[in-house]
Amino acid sequence: MSRPPFPPFDIESATRKVRLAEDAWNSRNPEQVARAYTVDSQWRNRVEFIHGRDEIVAFLTRKW
Template sequence: MSRPPLPPFTDATAADKARLAEDAWNSRDAARVALAYTPDSQWRNRAEFVTGRDQIEAFLTRKWARELDYRLIKEVWTHAANRIAVRFAYEYRDDSGHWFRAYGNENWQFDADGLMERRIASINEHPIADADRKFHWPLGRRPDDHAGLTELGL
């Protein structure tokens, strides 16, 4: 299975890869997202270690069950050969209605078919007031005309 764009990445293809990942995660469809990873993909997400598509799908299902109204923006930080580093921010609310913004960095490594074989994520979050939210598009894909991280001052 091939998942373009394929490495080695250019500025344009790295940006395309990051946007495709953002779009998939904003779908909150764990099964769809898991298909972007190799069958034996290795993750480190905060202090949790995940291996393989089944564990990725289970992890994301748990994540989006507790992170409600999830909206994410990713931006390429740098890239080389088969690796891309992105920075991101996402907003969500918990089941009590409290809003949070999480910030982080991800390091991605891809196989020759464009599937992610390694994902290392470092994430911090803090509570925000509803009035401080910056991600206001309808659930799903971020509209093309919505500001990115840099434009939002994040």
């Protein structure tokens, strides 16, 4: 799945990319946030290790 904006970024497209990421986080919608990451993403939250979109959704659901 491809989503613009695509690299290389100029100031306008970089700003758009950051705003899209902020909007996803501010929505507090775990599914929407998880779609912004690759299926094999790895996160660390203190002592908890999160792998993949399903675990991201579960983590954010607990968090929010």
